[in-house]
Amino acid sequence: MDPIEYLEELVSGNDLQILDSRIHQTGRSVYLKLVVDTPDGVTVDQLTSLHRRVTGDDKLCDLLEADEIRPEVTSPGVSAGLMKRWQYPRHIGQQLTVRLVGEEQDDGPASINGELLEAGENGIVLKTAESKKEFAWANIEKAQVVMHW
DSSP states (O other): OOOOHHHHHHHHHHTEEEEEEEEEETTTTTEEEEEOOOOOOHHHHHHHHHHHHHHHHHHHHHHHHHHHEEEEEEEEOOOOOOOOOOSGGGTTSEEEEEEEEEEETEEEEEEEEEEEEEEEEEEEOOOOOSOEEEEEEGEEEEEEEOOOO
């Protein structure tokens, strides 16, 4: 079994999903960064529990050929953007900036701002300044929640 497959099993046991992982090995010491999330968001307790499971996991040490694993377990944070379809529903009612696939303007890729009204099987609905607009998943390159500080 490869280490990433094993990590996915560990993570799924905590009802989490891996969005990103990075492994950096120096000798027999491994730095492991896991970015995890759930459809409802991730709690500090979930992050702490996963950190403890990874830190003391002998099988993971064997798979990575490591004496020590130094994990960093984190949520994606506000600047990460929406990476998976299942992340959208919890942001209904919030402002998004959506970059569209294949749409270009003179100053770069086209993006549209609006309030997320719906996120479903086929795509999303945004309320823009002009109207409601639907976007199929295939037409969305990436989306970012707009934070108002």
